Amino acid sequence: MSIITQLIEGYVSEEHSDTTRASGSVTLIENDKKCLLFDCGDPWNGEQLKESLYTKRLLKTTDITNVIISHWHIDHTGNLGIFDKKKLRTSAEEFDEIEKMMNIKVGVVKDCHSSKDVYIIAFDGKHYTLIAGDLFENENDIWDMNYWCCQSKNIPHQKLQRYLLSKNVSYIIPGHGPTFEVTDEHKKKLYDDIFKNSDSVNIYKTINNKHKCYIEGPDYHVVINDWTFETNEEYEKITHLIITHNNYDYFVNINNFSNAKLIMDNDITTKNSYFPNELNQQFKREKALSIGNSVYIKYNGEQLTVVAISNNGDFFTIVD
Template sequence: MCEVVVLHDGYSFVNNDGEMIANCSCTLIKGPHNIIIDTMTPWDSEVILTALKEHQITPDDINFVVSTHGHSDHTGNNNLFLKATHIVGFSISFKDKYYIHPFEKGEEYVINDFVKIIPTPGHTLSDVTVLVKSEEENIAIVGDLFEKYEDVNNQSIWQEAGSEDPIKQVKNRTMIADIANWIIPGHGPKFEVTDEMRMLLKNQTTLGA
């Protein structure tokens, strides 16, 4: 069984000077494999190291690093974890060795009996989501497929954050909500998925719905 720990809640907002202020959620999965997902900006190494220490984890204990996509706020501290296999979007590597996996054909990548990675393009064309079976619940760590809880009702939040394929993003948001009990979004706290939310997402079949 796995334990899912949010090490840092992501955020995004525009300050009084009109500047975008943002950082991503960073999540630890403890289990048969220790996995860290989305390693924040390059200025956050101490934040991550301190949070890992609180859970008796060192960088060398991490088996997989997953960046849900390749943007700088999701990959900034990948180099702390030099004993891990790295998965950045659809790319899988260890040191200078790269491994081919057909994410682009919709195929999932299974890490163990509790954790798998599935392609969820939209925000970028190579976005992935980490699905965790924890006790009787499914937890989805989705990167910027969902920016935050508020974008379920207000689609302009994720649209304005950038989407390389909005049609695929709508489809994959609905798909994830159908299978997850909890979502850890890219730039907000973890939230529970309700039947009302699932129905709302199903109804959002066109942009601006």
């Protein structure tokens, strides 16, 4: 059982049309004589952090045993220097160790608010609380996506993660606002954001390879990283073949997809080595492509990421 205390309520405010002020939330989790600080504020509120630690929990900065940063933006890392470097935890192995010691969940999602966002789920004996970093800016961003979409690296993926992380918790501590209770209305809105307007598609996966998928849509058929069919006709009806990783196994069958647009790296090619110039230029410029209302492709400079969503609540992702 954890004691969860929001030491500092983060905020975002527009001072003028060309200026925004922001400071991140700071949260303390206490469990089994361990004191974990999640984020540490901006470079100008160190005294506020120290005062809040003492007035709310009678603790000093030296009592902190572990520090975890949600993401490396200045409004969440500004007071790192107050704490001993040895207390900072950043690796998967360190997260696993803290999970076991403190009986909490320390998770990581990629390509959402930042390239890598860390979150924590903790139980206080009655309720589960998501300490979200900037995966959630504040409660208002559930009702108005403009609060967060403009800063997202991958909007469909962040929509999905916001729903998945919120559906089994009672409270959320967001990156820039006070703690709020998660209601059924919140959960419905988060579900609808990602699933409601998606196409009715069938998503087929394989237990042997998490990177392979076949998506059967209303007027498109998409294969991700190879799929085996029994007949030539089944191969010929594939409209898109997406290859996300440079892997031999994903190329050995490639010539069977005779009618598919081939999407890999930052190029799109069609049958007989044609490169649709306008489509390619758009992809290179925007580094994003969608197929219908269910398949979303992003190029992050190294490889492709894919998020596939069905309006029945099923999904598939490759965001490595």
